[in-house]
Amino acid sequence: MRASLLSLVALAVGVAVPAAAQLSRTAQPEPKQGYWWYQAPPPKDDDADPEALAKPRIPPMAELARLTPPKIRKLIEAQRDYAATVLTIDAVADFWRLQDFARRKARAFAGVTQVAMLHHPELSAKSANPMVxxxxxxxxxxxxxxxxxxxxxxxxxxxxxxxxxxxxxxxxxxxxxxxxxxxxxxxxxxxxxxxxxxxxxxxxxxxxxxxxxxxxxxxxxxxxxxxxxxxxxxxxxxxxxxxxxxxxxxxxxxxxxxxxxxxxFFDALSAGPVSxxxxxxxxxxxxxxxxxxxx
Missing domain, CATH: 3.40.30.10 (Glutaredoxin)
Known part of the structure; x- marks a missing residue:
């Protein structure tokens, strides 16, 4: 009788322990992520030098043509600093290639401007201020x-x-x-x-x-x-x-x-308020x- 009772207790304990362990595992809260939960930023590398020398990537001409003027200026400045640091022929030549691209871009803009003024003479000062x-x-x-x-x-x-x-x-x-x-x-x-x-x-x-x-x-x-x-x-x-x-x-x-x-043309308020x-x-x-x- 006593042996049967011990067997029952052992059986009960053997079943209860895994169940408790399973319950403990399922009760663990999952880590919350998403917009509404703060997540600490990764630690910064204090040894990283923001002014470390890095060769700028000069994109192909077709890609350069799609860049905005601020991005072109930033690329030219980066290449200038890089070329002035390493002082190699290739780096300096790349800088002047970018400068030449910017020059031709500006000349192209001036050419299109001339055509636009011919199409829209009201935007030109020549009608109000002749040069002859x-x-x-x-x-x-x-x-x-x-x-x-x-x-x-x-x-x-x-x-x-x-x-x-x-x-x-x-x-x-x-x-x-x-x-x-x-x-x-x-x-x-x-x-x-x-x-x-x-x-x-x-x-x-x-x-x-x-x-x-x-x-x-x-x-x-x-x-x-x-x-x-x-x-x-x-x-x-x-x-x-x-x-x-x-x-x-x-x-x-x-x-x-x-x-x-x-x-x-020379009246600042001719088309309405400006301030x-x-x-x-x-x-x-x-x-x-x-x-x-x-x-």
Missing amino acids: GDARATMGAEKEQVRRHYLRGQAGQFALVMFSRSSCGYCRVQWPIIERFREETGWQVTLMDIDQRPELATRFGVEITPTTMVIRRGSAQRMVIASGVESYPNLSQTAYQAVRLLLGDIRPEQFLTGAGEEDG ATDPRALGGDLVTSSLEPRP
Whole structure:
């Protein structure tokens, strides 16, 4: 009887142990992987040198032709560094082969650009700025006439002030140019010596002489149009643009838009706003703020 009981116990233990072992194996959680489970990055090799010398792979010409300009530039720089390090004939020759490819790529782009300009003349400056001497002279005379007529029409609203010092030799060169401007436009011009009236230098923020400034009568609006000696054509052009800006006829982005160039090739805003500060970019009306004097 006792032997039978021991046999039963042994049998029970023999069956239970494998079952428990099996249960233990199946209860082990599987390692979790995937997007939502963090996996530590592999350890970095501290001995790896990021600037170790490596010969760049130069692809065949057909593959080079499909590379973007930034990738081509990066390949050229890598080959240049490699060639300058090893200083072998083959490495240097490969660098110049890449340079030659980039040169021909640029020339090809220029050729296609020429054809594109012929197909789309509105993208070329030739229609608005002819290169032929006689045509350029005629256009220049027309623009000067427009500027002179416009400035004469504003002679009652604006005046020109030149700030100088008695010790300023450049001021003696600039003043005859200012007088010519008066003769051409009919504006009132004034010479202010800041040695005799130093408070004017502080009030108008004048630091160097000669400084020429456009001032709007009966207003705090003013604008410097020349610091130092300036030629008459440049002075006249800048005064024309300054008056248009102060009157709100143009925005600052159009300051390089010359006489007769409005809504044309050289007008930065002819096709719409080009900056986030332009009210039209926000769906608002075109508003030009006044230029206030510096505190």
